[in-house]
Amino acid sequence: MRTFILMMTMLLCYTAGIAQETRNITGKVTNENGDALTGVCVVVKGTTYGIATNAEGMFTLTVSTSPTTLIFSFVGFITQEIEVKEHTMVNVVLKEEITTLQEIVVVGYAEQKVSNYNAAAVSSKPNKGERRRAAAQANKFSIADAVPEDFNTEEYDGINENIFHGALQNPLSTFSIDVDAASYSNVRRFINLGQRPPKDAVRIEEMVNYFNYDYAKPKDEAPFAVHTEISTAPWNSKHRLVSIGLQGKQIPTKDLPASNLVFLIDVSGSMSDANKLPLLKSSFTMLVQALREEDFVSIVVYAGAAGLVLEPTSGAEKNKIIEALDRLEAGGSTAGGEGINLAYDIAKKHFKKDGNNRVILATDGDFNVGESSNASMEELIEEKRKEGVFLTVLGYGMGNYKDSKMETLADKGNGNYAYIDNLTEARKVLVNEFGGTLFTIAKDVKLQIEFNPTKVQAYRLIGYENRAIKDEDFNNDKKDAGELGSGHTVTALYEIIPVDVQSDFYKVDRLKYQTTKITDEAKKSGELMTIKLRYKKPNEETSALMVHSLIDSDTELSRTSDNFRWSASVAAFGMLLRESEYVKNFSYHDVVELAQSARGKDNEGYRIEFINMVKAFGPIARK
Template sequence: MKRTGIFIALLVIMSSMMYFEEKEITGTVTSAQDGSPIPGVNVKVKGTTNRTMTNINGYYSIKVPESGTLVFSLPGYATKEVKVGNKGVINVAMEMRIEAEDLAEVAATQSARKKEYRRSEQKSMGRPMMDVSYNSPPPLENYPVHNTEEYDAINENIFHGALKNPLSTFSIDVDAASYSNVRRFLNNGQLPPKDAVRIEEMVNYFSYDYPQPDGQDPFSITTEISAAPWNTKHKLVHIGLQGRKISTEKLPPSNLVFLIDVSGSMSSANKLPLLKSAFKLLVDELRPQDNVAIVVYAGAAGLVLPSTAGSDKETIINALEQLSAGGSTAGGAGINLAYNVAQQHFKKGGNNRVILATDGDFNVGASSNAEMERLIEEKRDSGIFLTVLGFGMGNYKDSKMEVIADKGNGNYAYIDNILEAKKVFVNEFGGTLFTIAKDVKIQVEFNPAKVKAYRLIGYENRALRNEDFNNDKKDAGELGAGHTVTALYEIIPVGVESQFDPIDELKYQENKIAQEAYKSKELMTVKLRYKQPDGDKSKLITHALMDNQVDLDKTSANFKWSAAVAGFGMLLRNSEFKGDLTHDDVLKLAQESKGSDQEGYRIEFINMVKSFGLLARK
């Protein structure tokens, strides 16, 4: 009898062990809409605290008992539950759910995840963190109690009369920081501040299908005309530049200095930890002929990694892993040291660049916009270019970041998640790091016989005086390998009455239009100036645009997509020029011109517009 009892007890124990025995489940989470991987999905064993998150490729790995159930959740998607059973691989396709309750869910889940994020940050202090812990959207609680984000005021471009003001001059802008920053607000269930919306940066976030240059110039020019979707009495002119694409193996060697802010303000998960993950992606792209040094700054600046060959990836990544946040922010000292290190290892004919990663919260040494601007301008003539990467929220200083990039022969991106880091450092590796033309300026002369008035959409912070166009000492924007640049003009044709007519006819004088202008079929002439990356003298390109308007529904995908994004920017800014445009109109244009969208950037935009529609109705 005693033996029988022991036997039964052993059976119970063995069955319990079998019940609780765990096995490793792996899989990939993708979008049911387009099959693209979804990072940051919360994968949890139901009824337990055992969980993980999907990485940049949507991959996850977790140990689960056979009797367990996996729960896949992410705000904006329908939660999915799958019983494990005898499965070893569980792949999941998640349905996007753009409903009003999702916006409430985003806010509600942030509170529930607050303690989890804080625990993970404390737990990881002093040792490397897993990449997957950074992939989820940054939580709302990372905002300080008092939001101190800073944006320069944008006074939207107005209409100018072509007879009195026939010239429009501006610097190109390939920055895309505004778009990803706007996305961050909308993903967190908030409308962005009006001045956070720079329409040209939203338009230029996307690549366009322009032809490659076939001559000596490093870029091609494409133009198109149709009716403005928000005011059909007006015309919309589309100007596109396509930088020459260069294969990675043919790119010149790089001399890079990572300048990393490790001050106390960088401690949260969507700052320094995300920054480390982002830079690892770049390190993976480096070649043996490339070199990287790492400079950090907090209360003081220091060199933590001497210039190291790109083939020694383990050494570079180990140096990144050792970084931790703490102290005040001596940005000026860090910039000086980084440029000095870059100068010491200068590669003639190569790509010499400082990559600054920060939230922009400088508070020691040179910290005002004017001081930082002068400091960067001093460094500009050294032949060293600048890339500025913004991270974080709540105390984010967009105004300073934009100034630094603008004055430093550089570009500016905002990294809100690991997929954005992949876009900047992997998908657009050449365009981000390799300049093919600098000081690129555009000047447009309008034919007053055909154009009553015009306005440039966006580029408010890039406006130049007309006299600056021929001045080779005047700094302007840079164009990277493979990058596209798009600019849009809204035009009031001669003979059209508009509420935006700039001025009345003059009483005491008149301006005469040349007879040649009346005879010409030209609507406008586009002139461009650019310099070689190591040059001091600019080259002029001239392109006349004929008044060949086509119906909007017959325009290219390039035209429709840029118009959709510009229109969305005007809605976000509540622009006086938005006319009768609605978010449904933007959606229609975008859906008609989405194209193949291999990386999923355009479907993401479409979903942002849907989210905006829900927020705007509140």
Template structure:
């Protein structure tokens, strides 16, 4: 009996010890998990510091008397806005150079009338007050591209160039990319053809040119893609353009669509090297679209450079909602160019305007003589695209701390033509298959009786928020609530809810400043 009791006690003690050991192991496991989580988060923080953006030096005021012309390339890229949205939604600080105000403004559509003459685009202009500075005025200049019905779109030869390197393994990179491209594939027709090229340590062809109506085969090729290895971006681009040239459709839409986080680390990888390659390849008549994915090591500067030099556009995909916008709602604008090398030149009347500054477009500024030089590259305009530019102006007779007066010139006589015109918009563009530019002009007389449009006020709110993110020296009124109210009161129709989302985004920003 005593022996049985001892055995029972031993078993009981052993059981208690096992429970204690088990608990300790569980505690140890939990503690290890916490440590592992901390390490992962630390890595993410470290990676986020590896994102790169081209330096943006904010445009200042220029005197109309000494510099009456303002010349720049259009920009239909919207990558900056969706990238900023990603950062704010993640509670991250937004780097100043990640903020490109023109791309924020152009993320939204505005109600411009379609062209009615032989030109594929129309010019519009409007003036009003500046919400962040009572001493200045705002000018809004808009372009509207003609819309090509889906049934009239040219046959497409598309080469998907997909980054499958190790850095693309995260859920918001290659997995999101596959789903996003599925939206594009769904819109392809029998006359369209698709090839898929991938690159990691080396580049290779995953799918030879396949008819757009064979969607199952195309999507099956996407399903086979996995991430791993280095990033031989230059080699991938070479191969993609070769495939595009081999399947070139004369009088068609020939385009390489590059999808990556931009982290090229094998072979040629500098912005300059990649830029030279793309400049050479654009002579083939193949256009380029760059799609950015993911966070941490996102290389915005590289993708912007490639898109600019490749007669193309640049977008950043942070969600499936953004993919739907790019490949669904704006399918034609994303993939079908109606004009290339589109340049704008504004001539201001010194009788009416003392000084001006272009808000944004810092990386798109051209020399005045570049306007009539057809060898100088500029932006492309897609089907149905809108382009909006804002100028802040100082009227004649108004003093402003943002502009220093200049003394009169000794050898140049100040002669000002007597005209009530406020400014003239000059525009040059080339048809997608041509190398000689066409020109058109638009004279703006000004209309003080006309009330500012909802679009005017909303665009102003976007510019105002962008300047606040950048810490602009030109904002007199800094109150974020005023910016939110301006956007909220001028949301307009907002059928897709993008403007409402912008308002929510600004409210979210309040918590992370």
């Protein structure tokens, strides 16, 4: 697997070692078709100084006036080294990797065959150290500090994939929305390191919701608009696929309420790696640069104990906040519970009425002192959320990463959860999606779908396995659910078996002792389903109800929106990663073709990154 590991070595983008006499080298990186490549890693050879290309494929590096060699690397493409002498403009065309990952290695989770990092350099049965040395040789840099030797202590909650349910026997499907996107960037990290993600690390709804969708914005006072679409399921021509999209109202930054933010930062010994505390500092510096004068920041840290290192400070004093971040060093054990208590106490003490009160927790989740179990953490966060303080969880690192704990904290704390694996992801979460990440416009958002048994034989919700809610809790305003941020989009997909279709995935014998009567209204109705949504405004405890019905439009897949086809392609990739039985006749090549047809504008380059990642993951023919 080629060299997105380089992203791990450029997290700080140090300028050390560059002579005082410098010059700027600019350029553009494209593929052989002339398309700009976003996120290409451009590094000065022999250093950790580098940058990633922007949405237009452009980069600018300040280097010494002496001859300099630049390394250009991007997942799915052949790494290039270019010596730059007197030139100041360098345009590079990267060629796609012909030899892709035929078999993926899973380190620490299961015994798998060895991945083909480099056909010439890797023997048929290399050990783990040999694989790393071969990968490093192929990439022309050392990864000793980037990849831990022991990669077997990460924790993920188990996921049992949703099955088909009969619409006659189980007419209701109820779940909480999920705007988290941590699973996608975490999955990308595994693939970029040449490893197959553990199945339970793949949460399909988070992969789908990593991307923004071009849904129409709400026109009335509701905080979000509802959009539905239906067509053929790409992976099963006998089935239908329904998309339910929510588009949150976009609040201009200048109109956002004043913030009372508490940075809760893990500075324990496990955070010393370059892709943890150093990356964390750079990430938070980006966020600080986006703050306004009316926004205030406090900093709480925890290791063996917790402490306040910065009293509430205005966003106008950016240098003071950044200097406090720069002084942080890692060491000691991890008293996460104590840190959470102190952070919420600070947030409550400086609570802004009608403002944005939020704790931003940044950690690898490896708590080992005091309250540290998932159950105790869940109880602690459930108690704290009653104080009106929201939570954002940012995950860092690998090897000992505790995804299960991070997800629990975000789910139970009126929060959201992102995994930061590089500076590009940090910019996406904390700058590009600033409002959606930090400002809630609707909380406890729940959906309940009622299926018409005269149209639907069976259905299954794709993903959202750990977001299921009891049907009777839909109308229970005490039941916690997901939050929607300013400008956020949320997409949910249902796969449907029509009533006149025989399917291998749903076969139930007729009941002997009872029957279920279908109403005349259902028989007369052309509706496939009715969608009900409940939500609360951020400062209220009584929910409002929205109702939306869907009629099958018989639209061909090729005539659906880019939104529909893109979300379907990402969901299909997630199912392939999970080795789902429902997508066994679909291939990685099919995912790429579907995604390429729906790429759209892709201003930030996130979609082409996905396409290249899928190409690199499996044996996929060129388009």
